[in-house]
Amino acid sequence: MNVLSVRGLTHVYGQGTSSEAVALNNCSFDIEKGELVGIIGHTGSGKSTLIQHFNGLLKPTSGQILLNGKDINESKKSSVESRFKVGLCFQYPEYQLFEETVGRDIAFGPKNMKLDEEEIKKRVLKCIEYVGLDESYLEKSPFDLSGGEKRRVAIAGVMAMEPEILVLDEPTAGLDPQGRDTVFELIRQYREKTGSTVIIVSHSMEDVARLATKALVMNKGEVAMFGTIDEVYSKADELLTMGLNVPQITRIFMELKKEGLPINGNIYTVEQGVNEIIRLKKEGYTL
Numbered sequence: 001m002n003v004l005s006v007r008g009l010t011h012v013y014g015q016g017t018s019s020e021a022v023a024l025n026n027c028s029f030d031i032e033k034g035e036l037v038g039i040i041g042h043t044g045s046g047k048s049t050l051i052q053h054f055n056g057l058l059k060p061t062s063g064q065i066l067l068n069g070k071d072i073n074e075s076k077k078s079s080v081e082s083r084f085k086v087g088l089c090f091q092y093p094e095y096q097l098f099e100e101t102v103g104r105d106i107a108f109g110p111k112n113m114k115l116d117e118e119e120i121k122k123r124v125l126k127c128i129e130y131v132g133l134d135e136s137y138l139e140k141s142p143f144d145l146s147g148g149e150k151r152r153v154a155i156a157g158v159m160a161m162e163p164e165i166l167v168l169d170e171p172t173a174g175l176d177p178q179g180r181d182t183v184f185e186l187i188r189q190y191r192e193k194t195g196s197t198v199i200i201v202s203h204s205m206e207d208v209a210r211l212a213t214k215a216l217v218m219n220k221g222e223v224a225m226f227g228t229i230d231e232v233y234s235k236a237d238e239l240l241t242m243g244l245n246v247p248q249i250t251r252i253f254m255e256l257k258k259e260g261l262p263i264n265g266n267i268y269t270v271e272q273g274v275n276e277i278i279r280l281k282k283e284g285y286t287l
């Protein structure tokens with residue numbers, strides 16, 4: 001079942017002015033329930049503009065966004081509902097933390113949904129755990145936390161709305177490698193536990209390969225590719241023309257394959273590469 005369908009979506013900023021810019025041009029695709037989609041694309045390709053349509057924050061210049069088959073811009077009511085059904089976490093979300101305590105910050109979304117106190121409390125406790133922090137954090141000021149912790153609290157605040165679709169715009173931007181791995185692992189676990197659909201914007205092709213079930217490639221405001229990781233990443237040359245590089249490890253193994261080594265499938269991560277080398281050695285190949 002498609003949880004989200006985008007139909008002929010076009011978005012023009014500043015229409016009719018001298019600074020008119022077509023950010024999205026006739027984009028169409030369907031996302032199935034439970035999928036983890038990685039949106040990749042060069043800076044300025046329209047990724048952020050695209051995802052801000054998913055919860056009605058931006059309105060299409062033309063085209064439609066369907067949530068469970070229903071146009072979210074059809075009425076005021078469906079538009080408001082989409083705000084809660086699609087949880088959008090902006091890039092650098094920690095800049096939007098403003099409450100006195102971490103607990104209150106996470107509770108902000110659920111409060112807006114007019115849930116009762118008990119339900120809010122339950123969700124806050126669950127979500128602080130989802131992001132790998134313990135209860136002792138709830139009484140702290142968000143401003144006393146490290147950068148990585150702030151980011152996790154901000155993500156917990158969106159998770160607490162229990163959205164059908166969790167959308168994250170570059171959730172690991174500006175984090176060190178360890179912080180990045182932690183955030184990705186938490187997102188992976190969240191999806192496993194909740195079965196939610198997750199959409200992640202990322203400029204790291206390796207991270208998307210590691211995490212996502214499907215990749216959507218944006219190029220100059222258009223959907224250039226959408227498919228499984230294998231389908232998309234096998235078009236390395238085409239991706240290169242869009243300013244995207246498949247992971248170096250993938251290139252190395254593609255070249256080895258061309259040289260005649262019987263490489264199994266495609267290799268996207270260092271771990272997969274190591275396992276493949278071990279397998280080849282066991283089969284008697286010298287590398």
Ligand SMILES: Nc1ncnc2c1ncn2[C@@H]1O[C@H](COP(=O)(O)OP(=O)(O)O)[C@@H](O)[C@H]1O
Nearest residue numbers: 013021023041042043044045046047048049050
């Ligand atoms: N608020 C805005 N006003 C005018 N143009 C914008 C605005 N936001 C983005 N753009 C333009 O729209 C295009 C797509 O931007 P964006 O969606 O931010 O891309 P990405 O997230 O892939 O970097 C770019 O050309 C950008 O300059």
Ligand SMILES: [Mg+2]
Nearest residue numbers: 047048049169
């Ligand atoms: Mg962006």
